[in-house]
Amino acid sequence: MGRKTGFIISKIAELLATLLVVSLLTFVAFSVIPGDTAQVILGPDASQAQLDALRAELGLDKPLIVQYLNWLGGLFTFNLGKSAAFGVPVASLIAERLPVTIGMSIIALIFVIVISYPLSVLSARRPGRALDQVFSVAGHILFAIPPFVLSLLSIIAASALFSGFRAGQYFRPEDNFPGFIGCLLLPSFCIALPKIAMTFKYMRSSIIEQNASEYVKNAKGHGLTDFRILIKHVLPNSNVSAITVISIVLSDILAGSLIVEQVFNLPGMGRLLLSGIARRDFPLLSGMVFYIAFITVLLYFAADVLGSIADPRIRLK
Amino acid sequence: MENISAERIRHIHLVKIKDLTLKFPANGKEPEHVVLDKLTFGIRDGEILGLIGNSGSGKSMTCYSVAGLLPENAVITEGTIKYQGKDLLSMNAKERRNMLGKDIGMIFQEPASALDPLMKVGKSLDEILLSHGITDKAERYNRISDILKTVGFDDPEKIYERYPHQLSGGQRQRILIAGAVLLSPKLLICDEPTSSLDTVTTVAILDLLRRLCVEMKITILFISHDLSAVKNFCDRVIVMRDGKIVEADTTEDILMNPKNPYTAELLTNARLDPRTLDLTHAEYDPENKPVLLCKDVSAAYTASLWGRWDENLVLSGVNMSIYPGEIKGLIGSSGCGKTTLVKTILGLMRSEGEIKRPEGSIGAVFQDPVSCLNPAHSILWHLKEALRPMRKTMSKEDIQAAIDNAVDTVGLDRSYLSRRPNELSGGQRQRVAIAMCMITKPKLIIADEPFSSLDATSAAEILKLLAKINRENKVAILMITHNIHIVRAVCSTVAVMDAGKIAEDNITEEVLEKPSSEAAIRLLDAEKRLHS
Numbered sequence: 001m002g003r004k005t006g007f008i009i010s011k012i013a014e015l016l017a018t019l020l021v022v023s024l025l026t027f028v029a030f031s032v033i034p035g036d037t038a039q040v041i042l043g044p045d046a047s048q049a050q051l052d053a054l055r056a057e058l059g060l061d062k063p064l065i066v067q068y069l070n071w072l073g074g075l076f077t078f079n080l081g082k083s084a085a086f087g088v089p090v091a092s093l094i095a096e097r098l099p100v101t102i103g104m105s106i107i108a109l110i111f112v113i114v115i116s117y118p119l120s121v122l123s124a125r126r127p128g129r130a131l132d133q134v135f136s137v138a139g140h141i142l143f144a145i146p147p148f149v150l151s152l153l154s155i156i157a158a159s160a161l162f163s164g165f166r167a168g169q170y171f172r173p174e175d176n177f178p179g180f181i182g183c184l185l186l187p188s189f190c191i192a193l194p195k196i197a198m199t200f201k202y203m204r205s206s207i208i209e210q211n212a213s214e215y216v217k218n219a220k221g222h223g224l225t226d227f228r229i230l231i232k233h234v235l236p237n238s239n240v241s242a243i244t245v246i247s248i249v250l251s252d253i254l255a256g257s258l259i260v261e262q263v264f265n266l267p268g269m270g271r272l273l274l275s276g277i278a279r280r281d282f283p284l285l286s287g288m289v290f291y292i293a294f295i296t297v298l299l300y301f302a303a304d305v306l307g308s309i310a311d312p313r314i315r316l317k
Numbered sequence: 318m319e320n321i322s323a324e325r326i327r328h329i330h331l332v333k334i335k336d337l338t339l340k341f342p343a344n345g346k347e348p349e350h351v352v353l354d355k356l357t358f359g360i361r362d363g364e365i366l367g368l369i370g371n372s373g374s375g376k377s378m379t380c381y382s383v384a385g386l387l388p389e390n391a392v393i394t395e396g397t398i399k400y401q402g403k404d405l406l407s408m409n410a411k412e413r414r415n416m417l418g419k420d421i422g423m424i425f426q427e428p429a430s431a432l433d434p435l436m437k438v439g440k441s442l443d444e445i446l447l448s449h450g451i452t453d454k455a456e457r458y459n460r461i462s463d464i465l466k467t468v469g470f471d472d473p474e475k476i477y478e479r480y481p482h483q484l485s486g487g488q489r490q491r492i493l494i495a496g497a498v499l500l501s502p503k504l505l506i507c508d509e510p511t512s513s514l515d516t517v518t519t520v521a522i523l524d525l526l527r528r529l530c531v532e533m534k535i536t537i538l539f540i541s542h543d544l545s546a547v548k549n550f551c552d553r554v555i556v557m558r559d560g561k562i563v564e565a566d567t568t569e570d571i572l573m574n575p576k577n578p579y580t581a582e583l584l585t586n587a588r589l590d591p592r593t594l595d596l597t598h599a600e601y602d603p604e605n606k607p608v609l610l611c612k613d614v615s616a617a618y619t620a621s622l623w624g625r626w627d628e629n630l631v632l633s634g635v636n637m638s639i640y641p642g643e644i645k646g647l648i649g650s651s652g653c654g655k656t657t658l659v660k661t662i663l664g665l666m667r668s669e670g671e672i673k674r675p676e677g678s679i680g681a682v683f684q685d686p687v688s689c690l691n692p693a694h695s696i697l698w699h700l701k702e703a704l705r706p707m708r709k710t711m712s713k714e715d716i717q718a719a720i721d722n723a724v725d726t727v728g729l730d731r732s733y734l735s736r737r738p739n740e741l742s743g744g745q746r747q748r749v750a751i752a753m754c755m756i757t758k759p760k761l762i763i764a765d766e767p768f769s770s771l772d773a774t775s776a777a778e779i780l781k782l783l784a785k786i787n788r789e790n791k792v793a794i795l796m797i798t799h800n801i802h803i804v805r806a807v808c809s810t811v812a813v814m815d816a817g818k819i820a821e822d823n824i825t826e827e828v829l830e831k832p833s834s835e836a837a838i839r840l841l842d843a844e845k846r847l848h849s
Contacts, residue, residue: 213430214425214427214429214430214431215430215431215432215433215434217386217425217431218423218425218431218432218493218496219433219444220386220417221384221386221417221418221422221423221424221425221497222417222418222422222423222444222445222448222496222497222499223414223415223416223417223418223419223445223448223449224444224445224448225414225448228444228447228448232433232436232444233433233435233436236433236435236436237433237434237435240435310435311434311435312434312435312480312482313434313480313482316480316482316483
């Protein structure tokens with residue numbers, strides 16, 4: 001028991017240490033980049049007195065270490081200050097855009113799992129045969145196409161095929177939830193496609209590897225059917241190793257969504273980030289960069305913990 | 318182990334194999350390969366039939382043919398296999414699968430990896446019953462408890478909840494046996510079930526199999542290249558070579574007066590008789606400075622980043638020395654720390670205490686020559702790689718000479734240099750591993766069970782080779798093994814390990830004739846039972 005609690009505590013300590021480093025790097029990066037938040041807010045015509053006053057108000061005249069500690073405190077209380085460009089709190093800007101990005105990521109992940117798993121099982125049944133070859137080649141092609149190209153192609157294709165489809169349409173989730181999900185489907189699919197190829201490739205070789213293992217041979221010797229061996233033995237074992245891959249896929253999906261949102265004209269984190277960059281909105285950018293890094297670190301952490309729970313060899317050590 | 322009465326054997330055949338011919342058809346890379354050539358033999362109801370022969374003789378394929386578990390590219394071109402009069406080869410895949418577990422049980426070689434690591438062992442057994450259509454939960458649980466008791470677990474409830482990694486090798490093999498006989502099959506096929514177990518465990522597993530044979534009236538087909546396991550266990554033995562039967566007779570007749578010269582050669586190799594095998598070794602001088610000195614060496618595997626390094630000591634206070642020219646045997650049951658000691662001596666493990674290593678390099682030969690060599694590269698590449706630490710100071714001619722010399726020393730033809738590991742046999746790969754040691758001119762070679770994955774003939778050849786290297790080059794060898802024959806044949810001294818300590822370390826005759834430690838007595842007792 002003591003060992004298990006120790007394991008969890010040490011994992012959480014690792015997580016906190018990583019986040020601290022991430023926050024420090026983010027802060028230092030934005031302190032080094034040239035640009036002045038007060039100047040952005042007041043515009044080029046502001047007088048020196050006005051700038052000094054605003055700097056004092058924002059705390060920008062204090063030593064860097066104090067600024068960092070203030071900012072760090074703000075991260076934990078979701079008080080990131082006001083956006084220089086939009087004049088509203090950064091936290092509320094992020095909260096407003098989050099549903100689109102999170103929604104797209106979840107739908108894309110569902111696409112990845114629902115499509116890549118059956119395909120990899122089919123492919124791994126008879127490696128090297130025609131079906132496997134076709135899937136593998138298709139996978140390579142999909143893997144090589146960048147998501148924004150896929151997005152453009154899919155918009156053209158969807159417009160041609162469905163008369164009701166209108167590119168760039170968006171419904172707010174609180175107004176029309178099915179419509180909101182509907183307008184996320186195609187962009188999610190575009191983000192998911194290369195990841196489907198990646199997960200397929202990994203799962204396929206993992207299943208082939210498990211199929212060659214001694215315990216599968218043994219289960220066959222006991223007269224278990226292939227299907228039973230697949231469901232009860234092979235897939236659970238493949239899943240343990242797939243957890244890491246899926247966490248990487250998920251963080252890739254998040255990154256991918258930033259670009260695809262732009263193509264589909266969806267008001268998500270990606271658009272917010274781009275407009276923040278265009279207007280040198282440092283409070284907004286530093287907050288977003290930190291939270292994106294935070295989600296990524298959290299994903300890997302979750303994968304790590306899940307992996308150790310799923311495998312009794314680690315769990316019961 | 319005394320032979321139990323032969324009354325249980327009935328003079329009818331449970332399985333009859335006639336003219337069985339099995340081929341791997343030619344594909345793009347390889348020509349057609351005949352694995353079994355008109356094989357004909359019967360398995361009598363109630364007997365324990367041994368099937369022996371070197372690697373590649375077709376033993377395993379014979380089993381897989383009977384069980385219906387042949388690889389997809391193998392083709393049976395001729396012959397019949399009849400089980401209780403039913404023709405197995407005319408059945409479809411589903412009918413044959415239904416027979417597995419119910420009529421025919423199978424046990425494989427590797428208990429370490431033959432159980433699903435994510436599943437409790439009870440659940441694994443439950444899967445077998447479920448897939449054979451037994452739906453009543455209480456009945457399944459009772460049957461599993463019963464069979465766990467039968468195979469020697471006193472507390473089935475506790476074992477049911479264990480994961481494979483929480484069990485020892487012997488316990489895992491018991492679980493696998495439990496799984497194989499769970500549905501009371503008439504025939505149990507054992508494909509080298511003891512070859513990865515230590516002697517004490519081997520004896521226990523053979524006892525168990527024999528008991529099952531009597532109590533559950535199970536007929537056993539027992540494949541092995543370990544003749545000592547066959548000796549007191551099988552009623553009859555079939556000797557196979559190149560897919561054909563060389564000789565078939567009662568165990569006694571085969572082992573005592575083999576009629577076929579091939580069988581005789583197999584037996585000589587298996588016995589490792591020093592006189593016939595030319596196993597004389599170098600004289601060593603204990604007055605000399607030792608090539609290796611371990612003083613109070615401790616080592617541990619650290620689990621966590623912040624845990625104390627010595628939480629779980631695998632070695633605690635090991636003292637040992639090896640002198641120039643000495644061959645020291647290191648024996649002990651599985652898990653006693655032999656391999657950890659090897660890693661520590663090689664500097665692959667963090668350790669405390671004093672280790673004085675010889676100047677220059679230490680050679681190492683490991684158990685599994687398949688995974689020790691890089692399949693993507695030629696033998697020449699491997700030898701050059703071994704030279705890497707000293708290659709800078711050598712001229713091209715020096716390197717060439719060193720490579721030729723190493724290959725000649727281990728008796729490999731120079732034409733093998735351009736081949737890849739998968740084109741070599743197990744024995745040849747082990748020779749490459751030894752050549753990779755010899756090329757660095759070590760004063761000490763550590764051989765960690767270098768024979769256990771080889772058949773008797775290759776094992777004898779590799780042993781001869783190591784003895785010759787020791788004699789001619791005065792290289793000291795630390796030989797880790799669980800085969801007492803090998804110790805007796807070549808080792809001048811032997812150390813017995815138990816629970817991370819050296820329990821006894823003396824000249825071979827002393828240890829084998831008058832063991833003083835409990836660990837040594839236990840090991841030798843099991844050995845005696847196996848060979849009596």
